[in-house]
Amino acid sequence: MSCEPWQCAEIAATKKANPIQKPEIVVAMIKKASRPILIVGSNATERWMEGKQLIEYLIDFAKASKVPVVATAHMVGEFIKRGYQPAGFMSAMDIGNRLVDPEWQGIDGKGHPDLVLLIGLPYYMEALILSGLKHFAPDLKTMTLDNMYHAHASWSFPNATLEEWAANLKVITSKFEGGQ
Amino acid sequence: MEFIAKPLQRFLNLTTKNVNIKIDEMKTNTGFIKNLELSIGKVTTDNWTEPMGPTPMPSLTALRDWDMKLLTKYKPFYMPDCDLCCLCTYGKCDLTAGKRGACGLDIAAQSSRIVLLACSIGAATHTGHARHVVDHLIEKYGRKHPIDVGGLNVKVEAPVTRLVTGIKPETLGDLEEVLEYCEMQITHLLSVAHTGQEGNNLDFESKAFHAGRIDQVGMEVADIAQISTLNFPKADPEAPLIKMGIGSVDTSKPVIMCIGHNVVPSVGIIDYMKESKLDDKMEVVGLCCTAFDNTRYYNRAKIVGPISWQLRFIRGGFADVVVLDEQCVRTDAFDEARKVRAPVIAASEKNCMGFKNRTNDPADEIVADLVSGKVLGVLILDPEKVGEVAVKVAKQIAPIRKKMNNLPTIDEIKSLAKTCRQCNLCQRSCPQDLQIPAALKAAAEGNLAPLTDLYEECIGCGRCEEACPVKLQIHSFIVKAGEKFMLEESNLCRAGRGAVQDVEIRNVGSPIVLGEIPGILAVVGCANYPHGGKDVYDICREFASRRFIVVTSGCSAMSAGSYKNEEGKTLYEEFSGGFEAGGVLNVGSCVANAHIAGAAIKVANIFAKRNLRGNYEEIADYIHNRVGAVGLAWGAYSQKAASIASGFWSLGVPVLVGPHGSKYRRMLLGREDKPEDWEVYDARTGNKVNVGPSPEHLFQTVETPQEAMVSIAKLCIRPNDTWKGRSIKLSHYVDLHKRHYGCMPLDLHLFVRTMADVPMTMKDEFTKILEAHDWKETVIPDPTLLPRMIRKMKE
Numbered sequence: 001m002s003c004e005p006w007q008c009a010e011i012a013a014t015k016k017a018n019p020i021q022k023p024e025i026v027v028a029m030i031k032k033a034s035r036p037i038l039i040v041g042s043n044a045t046e047r048w049m050e051g052k053q054l055i056e057y058l059i060d061f062a063k064a065s066k067v068p069v070v071a072t073a074h075m076v077g078e079f080i081k082r083g084y085q086p087a088g089f090m091s092a093m094d095i096g097n098r099l100v101d102p103e104w105q106g107i108d109g110k111g112h113p114d115l116v117l118l119i120g121l122p123y124y125m126e127a128l129i130l131s132g133l134k135h136f137a138p139d140l141k142t143m144t145l146d147n148m149y150h151a152h153a154s155w156s157f158p159n160a161t162l163e164e165w166a167a168n169l170k171v172i173t174s175k176f177e178g179g180q
Numbered sequence: 181m182e183f184i185a186k187p188l189q190r191f192l193n194l195t196t197k198n199v200n201i202k203i204d205e206m207k208t209n210t211g212f213i214k215n216l217e218l219s220i221g222k223v224t225t226d227n228w229t230e231p232m233g234p235t236p237m238p239s240l241t242a243l244r245d246w247d248m249k250l251l252t253k254y255k256p257f258y259m260p261d262c263d264l265c266c267l268c269t270y271g272k273c274d275l276t277a278g279k280r281g282a283c284g285l286d287i288a289a290q291s292s293r294i295v296l297l298a299c300s301i302g303a304a305t306h307t308g309h310a311r312h313v314v315d316h317l318i319e320k321y322g323r324k325h326p327i328d329v330g331g332l333n334v335k336v337e338a339p340v341t342r343l344v345t346g347i348k349p350e351t352l353g354d355l356e357e358v359l360e361y362c363e364m365q366i367t368h369l370l371s372v373a374h375t376g377q378e379g380n381n382l383d384f385e386s387k388a389f390h391a392g393r394i395d396q397v398g399m400e401v402a403d404i405a406q407i408s409t410l411n412f413p414k415a416d417p418e419a420p421l422i423k424m425g426i427g428s429v430d431t432s433k434p435v436i437m438c439i440g441h442n443v444v445p446s447v448g449i450i451d452y453m454k455e456s457k458l459d460d461k462m463e464v465v466g467l468c469c470t471a472f473d474n475t476r477y478y479n480r481a482k483i484v485g486p487i488s489w490q491l492r493f494i495r496g497g498f499a500d501v502v503v504l505d506e507q508c509v510r511t512d513a514f515d516e517a518r519k520v521r522a523p524v525i526a527a528s529e530k531n532c533m534g535f536k537n538r539t540n541d542p543a544d545e546i547v548a549d550l551v552s553g554k555v556l557g558v559l560i561l562d563p564e565k566v567g568e569v570a571v572k573v574a575k576q577i578a579p580i581r582k583k584m585n586n587l588p589t590i591d592e593i594k595s596l597a598k599t600c601r602q603c604n605l606c607q608r609s610c611p612q613d614l615q616i617p618a619a620l621k622a623a624a625e626g627n628l629a630p631l632t633d634l635y636e637e638c639i640g641c642g643r644c645e646e647a648c649p650v651k652l653q654i655h656s657f658i659v660k661a662g663e664k665f666m667l668e669e670s671n672l673c674r675a676g677r678g679a680v681q682d683v684e685i686r687n688v689g690s691p692i693v694l695g696e697i698p699g700i701l702a703v704v705g706c707a708n709y710p711h712g713g714k715d716v717y718d719i720c721r722e723f724a725s726r727r728f729i730v731v732t733s734g735c736s737a738m739s740a741g742s743y744k745n746e747e748g749k750t751l752y753e754e755f756s757g758g759f760e761a762g763g764v765l766n767v768g769s770c771v772a773n774a775h776i777a778g779a780a781i782k783v784a785n786i787f788a789k790r791n792l793r794g795n796y797e798e799i800a801d802y803i804h805n806r807v808g809a810v811g812l813a814w815g816a817y818s819q820k821a822a823s824i825a826s827g828f829w830s831l832g833v834p835v836l837v838g839p840h841g842s843k844y845r846r847m848l849l850g851r852e853d854k855p856e857d858w859e860v861y862d863a864r865t866g867n868k869v870n871v872g873p874s875p876e877h878l879f880q881t882v883e884t885p886q887e888a889m890v891s892i893a894k895l896c897i898r899p900n901d902t903w904k905g906r907s908i909k910l911s912h913y914v915d916l917h918k919r920h921y922g923c924m925p926l927d928l929h930l931f932v933r934t935m936a937d938v939p940m941t942m943k944d945e946f947t948k949i950l951e952a953h954d955w956k957e958t959v960i961p962d963p964t965l966l967p968r969m970i971r972k973m974k975e
Contacts, residue, residue, distance in 0.1 A: 008608045008647065012262035014274045042884045074886035077922030089921065093881050097257040097849045122710065123613055125842045125883065128259035135260055135287050138277040
């Protein structure tokens with residue numbers, strides 16, 4: 001597993017993400033956070049692992065962890081189709097823009113998120129949004145659950161195979177009460 | 181100048197070279213002066229009676245207040261591509277998370293500085309293009325050649341130029357003064373990016389808007405000059421349908437392939453070909469905007485595809501001669517062409533390719549050198565000589581080359597794919613993240629289907645090949661695997677029609693401003709699509725079917741015409757070419773984008789009778805609040821696309837870009853959750869009225885075509901919509917939202933002003949939403965952001 005940006009040219013980061021060496025780190029970070037959210041992008045229906053779409057792994061995770069989901073692009077409809085109602089939906093740029101506003105009170109209006117998990121956005125879009133958050137919301141913890149290393153996140157998995165990705169997501173889900 | 185009375189000084193108009201003194205009336209002891217106009221440096225023949233507005237030829241800061249109004253509503257969201265600034269030798273400076281560089285700049289200002297640089301490069305490119313075209317056409321046709329872009333159908337011939345500069349150009353010579361102004365502004369704009377100049381991000385942004393304004397003028401000048409002289413379609417809704425796709429090219433004939441954006445060398449080729457009576461015996465084809473302008477000049481020229489397909493066509497060996505002009509030309513085009521033994525002629529000072537300048541050599545000597553292979557590329561800066569040389573070389577070399585190509589055979593692909601190390605570097609270098617390693621693995625096992633599947637999504641950049649450690653020609657593998665599709669590409673695209681007629685504006689002005697035509701969708705720009713061009717076609721067809729006005733230009737106009745409906749018709753055959761509800765009109769090449777802005781400006785001028793002359797702020801305010809137009813640059817990649825977008829931002833017109841557009845690194849986003857951002861003045865009363873997020877954003881990346889469609893419908897909403905218009909717009913928004921998002925929008929209460937705004941068939945659903953949000957009825961204002969537009973309150 002490599003901690004080089006998945007897209008070779010995305011190297012211009014002086015402050016680079018800590019590698020997530022094992023999925024338990026994700027679980028610990030989520031449990032430590034008061035107001036985590038999960039942003040899910042359009043690749044949630046494009047990526048398949050072990051015969052299942054990524055979105056199905058994420059529904060399992062969200063149900064188990066109770067982390068509120070913000071769906072970007074048209075993903076809200078894909079969640080609803082599968083019987084899961086995300087906490088919110090908006091464009092990827094809109095959620096990024098709200099997260100850099102310290103006065104934004106979150107999807108539920110009860111407080112600014114303190115941990116942002118991202119997954120399934122086009123790699124370059126996710127990289128840019130993470131960069132925006134790194135620069136303009138420096139107190140916010142960001143973590144990508146993709147199988148591609150993102151230098152601009154606070155925490156990122158190293159580049160990993162689809163099999164490793166699926167295994168990681170399953171382990172994370174299993175560590176929450178509802179995922180066992 | 182002291183002799184001019186103070187009240188008259190407002191008529192004084194200074195430009196770089198000229199002093200113009202205009203006196204309407206003056207009584208002195210010795211006589212009475214009326215309508216005196218004195219120019220030093222130029223004879224003025226200004227018959228335009230429209231009064232001059234407040235900002236003719238605006239300086240960098242003349243429209244700063246207007247820009248700041250927009251930038252307050254639509255604040256920048258920065259996503260730096262790089263944590264560093266590397267622009268001076270103090271650096272590199274790490275600007276991460278609030279750190280300042282050695283010059284004091286922070287990352288927000290640095291990010292906006294990059295935006296300004298991109299927009300200035302774009303504006304310089306279009307203006308440089310315009311300068312070349314105008315100088316050449318003046319040399320050929322003379323300064324007094326009249327500007328004519330649509331005969332009697334177009335009296336407002338240059339709406340952008342009139343609006344920005346206050347000049348009404350009547351001849352080619354008049355365009356020189358306009359260009360001088362643009363060139364001066366671009367010089368100032370570039371200077372702003374120097375270390376230790378501007379330091380505030382919003383001031384950089386304002387200047388980026390100014391670059392956009394200048395860019396629109398530069399584009400307009402280029403296009404109206406070429407329309408006026410080269411017999412292009414003149415605002416013609418029935419401009420001819422042009423053959424498009426390599427499948428429409430008779431490759432048994434010699435083929436000249438022109439790549440770039442500047443038609444001048446191509447005119448030389450086409451003229452020489454006709455004069456030599458070879459027009460039936462040769463093919464002239466083009467990629468990108470040169471292709472469009474070639475077909476506007478000569479309707480038997482052919483378009484082979486967008487700019488991103490250069491590699492596939494050069495390697496495919498179709499071209500016997502490659503002629504390069506300017507902008508968006510692959511800088512390795514020569515290296516690629518030499519591999520298929522196709523001579524290259526560079527025809528632009530801006531793109532000399534390292535070739536020897538042979539402009540002053542006898543044409544036959546150059547031809548002999550190219551045909552014999554003594555030299556493989558030449559620089560020729562005389563367009564007529566380019567024509568003679570290209571035609572003669574194509575004719576002589578075609579039988580020698582025999583369409584030699586640089587594509588591997590299927591067996592070679594299968595064999596070479598076995599050397600793939602599955603290192604993933606190709607996929608990791610691919611902007612599309614295409615699953616190339618899996619396709620190569622399948623190819624090695626004899627199955628080319630996965631490689632064929634990549635053909636449609638590949639944008640032709642060739643980065644996969646550069647990354648491959650065993651030097652596999654991966655792009656060529658993909659092209660060969662998709663060769664059947666490539667050779668079958670044969671479609672129709674409407675030739676660029678140029679401007680929108682004044683009469684068309686009169687017909688649609690009212691329904692646009694009242695909202696009954698639900699919007700104008702301008703699908704423009706380059707071909708850096710996330711999943712191929714089909715998305716562009718689908719989006720255009722969706723909105724044309726919904727009776728929006730759909731305007732196309734550039735590579736997007738090609739993609740829009742590259743697919744067919746169930747009856748086998750392309751968009752341009754299925755829908756009318758008029759500026760009307762349900763029309764799909766291609767205005768032309770990149771520089772023709774000015775006509776799209778021009779149409780919006782003409783709605784304000786012709787329909788609403790607002791003065792144009794140097795009256796930018798008022799017209800932009802009108803457009804922003806009343807004209808439901810949205811730009812979509814689904815595959816935008818270039819700096820020119822940035823400056824084109826910037827020109828629309830400045831007019832208050834929202835622009836969407838596809839996912840790759842996020843790499844412009846700065847969005848201009850409204851916040852619908854902040855009601856205080858959405859107040860306008862009601863010009864009738866002076867009261868502030870909350871009009872909701874209409875439009876919500878000024879520059880936004882959308883991730884998927886589904887998101888694009890929902891966003892387009894929503895971004896067409898304007899404060900001025902009548903209840904009928906709002907109801908129509910909301911019904912499209914809700915319908916698309918339900919289809920693509922599977923649910924009702926959550927923000928409908930922000931767009932309903934009275935119950936009459938609610939679409940009849942959706943009353944129950946709306947009522948529930950409105951009740952849940954404690955919605956209250958409000959008024960439909962006469963909206964403006966400008967206090968000076970408020971009329972006195974009635975007693």
